[in-house]
Amino acid sequence: MLATGLLCRMDDRLKIYVDRLKDGHTEKIQLDLPPNFLEVDEAELCFNENIAVKGDIYLAQNDLILHLQLDATCSALCAICNEKNEFPIAIPSIYHVEQLDDIKGAVFCLESLLRETLLLEIPPFFECHQGQCPGREQLTSFLKKDVEKVKEEEGINPFAHLSFKDSKIVENS
Numbered sequence: 001m002l003a004t005g006l007l008c009r010m011d012d013r014l015k016i017y018v019d020r021l022k023d024g025h026t027e028k029i030q031l032d033l034p035p036n037f038l039e040v041d042e043a044e045l046c047f048n049e050n051i052a053v054k055g056d057i058y059l060a061q062n063d064l065i066l067h068l069q070l071d072a073t074c075s076a077l078c079a080i081c082n083e084k085n086e087f088p089i090a091i092p093s094i095y096h097v098e099q100l101d102d103i104k105g106a107v108f109c110l111e112s113l114l115r116e117t118l119l120l121e122i123p124p125f126f127e128c129h130q131g132q133c134p135g136r137e138q139l140t141s142f143l144k145k146d147v148e149k150v151k152e153e154e155g156i157n158p159f160a161h162l163s164f165k166d167s168k169i170v171e172n173s
Helices: 111-120 136-142
Strands: 015-017 027-033 051-060 063-077 084-099 107-109
Touching (some): 051 111
Antiparallel strands (some): 015 107, 027 051, 051 063, 063 084
16 A cells, blocks of 8 residues: 655655545646656666656545556666666556545645556566567577477376376265
């Protein structure tokens, strides 16, 4: 669960004033945010370009509804060639519901929601050239050549060495 009581440290544009959404109003947002609010700046992973946030925010009974779209680009090392490359992170549709009782001061801060959502979408490893890194060819010499092939139909049978000739099968009626 996100900590909604945190203050928006970065930008007033990340504050959603709940009182403005009463009487059926919808707030449309379109933001181009600098990546420093993510607090990610490591040698292996960083965000150098602005993060695009678009969406609608509205009230439904006692809930604040956020329907957002995020687009970002991170710079990370390829898992194969270890070269730094740019990788897009696109989240086309996020729905987040926050109960109005949990929002202190009638101001909801988007900062922690955006940060958590983007960081959870980062894959565990990256590969350049859309998964076709040219460095793969150099790795084939290090891979085992004679791999035991298991037929797809048979699969792995851990009981193949056991003999069942003398076993009796008892059926319960």
